[in-house]
Amino acid sequence: MLENRHVISVRDFTREEIEVILDHAERMEEVYERGGDDRLSGKVLATLFFSPSTRTRLSFETAMLRLGGDVISLVGKEAASTAKGENLADTVRTVEKYCDAIVLRHPKEGAARLAADYASVPVINAGDGANQHPTQTFLDLYTIRKEKGRIEGLKVGLMGDLKYGRTVHSLAYALALFGAEIHLISPEELRMPRYIVRELEEAGAADVEEHRDVRPILGELDVLYVIRIQKEMFPDPEEYERVKGSYRITRELIEEHAREDLIIMHPLPRVDEVDPDVDELPQARYFDQVRNGVVVRMALLDLLLGGEE
Ligand code: NCD
Numbered sequence: 352m353l354e355n356r357h358v359i360s361v362r363d364f365t366r367e368e369i370e371v372i373l374d375h376a377e378r379m380e381e382v383y384e385r386g387g388d389d390r391l392s393g394k395v396l397a398t399l400f401f402s403p404s405t406r407t408r409l410s411f412e413t414a415m416l417r418l419g420g421d422v423i424s425l426v427g428k429e430a431a432s433t434a435k436g437e438n439l440a441d442t443v444r445t446v447e448k449y450c451d452a453i454v455l456r457h458p459k460e461g462a463a464r465l466a467a468d469y470a471s472v473p474v475i476n477a478g479d480g481a482n483q484h485p486t487q488t489f490l491d492l493y494t495i496r497k498e499k500g501r502i503e504g505l506k507v508g509l510m511g512d513l514k515y516g517r518t519v520h521s522l523a524y525a526l527a528l529f530g531a532e533i534h535l536i537s538p539e540e541l542r543m544p545r546y547i548v549r550e551l552e553e554a555g556a557a558d559v560e561e562h563r564d565v566r567p568i569l570g571e572l573d574v575l576y577v578i579r580i581q582k583e584m585f586p587d588p589e590e591y592e593r594v595k596g597s598y599r600i601t602r603e604l605i606e607e608h609a610r611e612d613l614i615i616m617h618p619l620p621r622v623d624e625v626d627p628d629v630d631e632l633p634q635a636r637y638f639d640q641v642r643n644g645v646v647v648r649m650a651l652l653d654l655l656l657g658g659e660e
Pocket residue numbers: 406407478484487517518578579581618619620
């Protein structure tokens with residue numbers, strides 16, 4: 352069902368297909384724990400990263416290596432022929448001759464979709480501007496399901512820069528698909544775009560509630576998912592100056608208002624929106640997400656490259 356599929360947006364996947372990925376990731380745990388196997392031996396993954404990344408690129412690369420495959424990598428616009436004026440379509444029609452799948456991160460929305468139009472191998476969107484980041488969503492859903500045993504019916508707060516945060520754009524849609532109760536928590540200026548809220552409702556989210564402050568709702572939440580302000584996405588530096596530092600999760604806030612069984616998630620990188628001393632609290636899960644990202648990407652690569660579901 353997933354062999355040779357492009358992974359551009361969560362909207363291209365049904366709930367059942369996402370569950371196939373999560374179930375396969377569960378089976379991958381054991382492979383990960385024993386350091387990997389060689390099921391992708393002879394396969395090559397190309398990672399093309401035209402905007403910054405630590406976790407996404409390295410976790411894809413380690414996932415491929417752990418399954419016995421190989422990796423070729425192009426990092427930064429300056430290093431590629433893009434700097435000489437080559438367009439993305441030509442780059443993709445070149446790179447596909449070298450590999451069995453392409454992971455692409457690009458500053459422009461829609462870049463991954465365009466790449467997929469030109470590629471005969473699967474293209475995986477690792478983030479296109481402020482638009483989508485589907486594989487982050489798969490690992491986020493995996494983490495929630497692993498920690499809570501389900502997704503349906505959970506109260507999930509998405510907090511921070513909901514305007515420019517591609518991780519929450521992808522995740523909110525998937526949460527709606529899985530029947531979670533969605534709470535959007537952000538300063539007025541960083542609200543979730545209206546078209547996405549409408550899409551959430553169409554995808555089945557009952558009442559999407561919006562909040563300016565986390566405090567009144569914190570005690571009800573099962574999951575609090577925080578993201579940084581996406582400074583590099585702001586078209587106007589003054590707009591950024593107005594909102595910077597406008598929300599922050601502190602240890603006191605969690606200890607006073609949150610449930611013991613809350614889980615706090617974050618795709619990372621963190622800037623100043625989650626205090627470092629929150630890391631010591633039993634609710635913090637962001638470094639578990641990093642680990643789960645490897646397992647989920649192992650599962651995804653295996654499925655796209657022909658592994659059994
Ligand atoms: C996120 C991204 O790149 O969108 N990081 C990630 O992939 N883990 C989140 C962010 O940059 O804030």
